[in-house]
Amino acid sequence: DTAVSQTPKYLVTQMGNDKSIKCEQNLGHDTMYWYKQDSKKFLKIMFSYNNKELIINETVPNRFSPKSPDKAHLNLHINSLELGDSAVYFCASSQGDRAYGYTFGSGTRLTVV
Amino acid sequence: GQNIDQPTEMTATEGAIVQINCTYQTSGFNGLFWYQQHAGEAPTFLSYNVLDGLEEKGRFSSFLSRSKGYSYLLLKELQMKDSASYLCAVSRRGGYQKVTFGTGTKLQVIP
Numbered sequence: 282d283t284a285v286s287q288t289p290k291y292l293v294t295q296m297g298n299d300k301s302i303k304c305e306q307n308l309g310h311d312t313m314y315w316y317k318q319d320s321k322k323f324l325k326i327m328f329s330y331n332n333k334e335l336i337i338n339e340t341v342p343n344r345f346s347p348k349s350p351d352k353a354h355l356n357l358h359i360n361s362l363e364l365g366d367s368a369v370y371f372c373a374s375s376q377g378d379r380a381y382g383y384t385f386g387s388g389t390r391l392t393v394v
Numbered sequence: 395g396q397n398i399d400q401p402t403e404m405t406a407t408e409g410a411i412v413q414i415n416c417t418y419q420t421s422g423f424n425g426l427f428w429y430q431q432h433a434g435e436a437p438t439f440l441s442y443n444v445l446d447g448l449e450e451k452g453r454f455s456s457f458l459s460r461s462k463g464y465s466y467l468l469l470k471e472l473q474m475k476d477s478a479s480y481l482c483a484v485s486r487r488g489g490y491q492k493v494t495f496g497t498g499t500k501l502q503v504i505p
Contacts, residue, residue, distance in 0.1 A: 326492060326493065371436060
C-alpha cells in the first residue's frame with residue numbers, strides 16, 4: 282500500500298523522444314508536486330497542483346507539461362527530451378498543515394542518451 | 395530570492411553526536427523542514443520548526459532561531475543506518491507555500 286507511487290522507476294530514452302511519468306497518491310492529500318533532483322542532489326520544485334489546479338509553475342521549459350486528472354493523480358509529460366533532462370524526478374504530496382511535510386514517491390530516474 | 399547553506403559533507407563516529415547546521419536568508423519565512431534521504435531513495439520527513447527553540451524526537455532534535463536565520467539538526471547515539479543526506483528546506487508564507495530545499499549534507503557514519 283504505497284502512499285505515493287510513481288512509474289516508471291527507471292526510464293532510459295533517446296534525445297528527442299517524448300515520455301511521461303505517472304504519479305498517484307492514496308493519502309487523500311489535496312496538493313501534489315513534481316521535484317527534480319540533479320546530479321548534485323539539488324532538489325528543485327517544478328510544479329504544484331492543489332485540487333487539480335496549477336498553483337506553482339517554476340521556470341521550467343514548456344517542454345514539460347503537468348496534468349492532474351484528479352487530486353490523487355499528477356502526471357508529467359516531457360516533449361523533445363534533452364540530455365540535460367537527465368535527473369531523478371520525485372512526485373510528492375501534502376495536506377494543508379505543512380507541519381507534516383511532504384510524502385515523496387520513490388523517484389523516477391530519467392536518463393537521456 | 396532565497397539562499398540556504400549547509401555543509402556538503404560530514405563524517406562522524408558510531409555512537410557519537412553530530413550537529414548539522416543550516417543557515418538561510420529568505421523573505422516571508424514561515425518554517426523550516428529537515429528531511430533525510432538515503433542514497434537512491436526518496437526524502438523522508440524528519441521535522442518542521444516554526445517557532446524558536448529545540449524540538450526533540452527520539453535520537454533526533456531540531457533547533458530554530460528565526461532572528462539568526464539558523465537551524466541545526468542534532469543526531470544522538472549515531473547508528474550506521476544514519477548515513478544519509480540531510481536536507482534543510484525553508485517554507486515561505488502566503489497561500490500555498492513554496493518549499494525550497496538546500497543542497498543537503500551527506501553524513502557518513504563510521505565504526
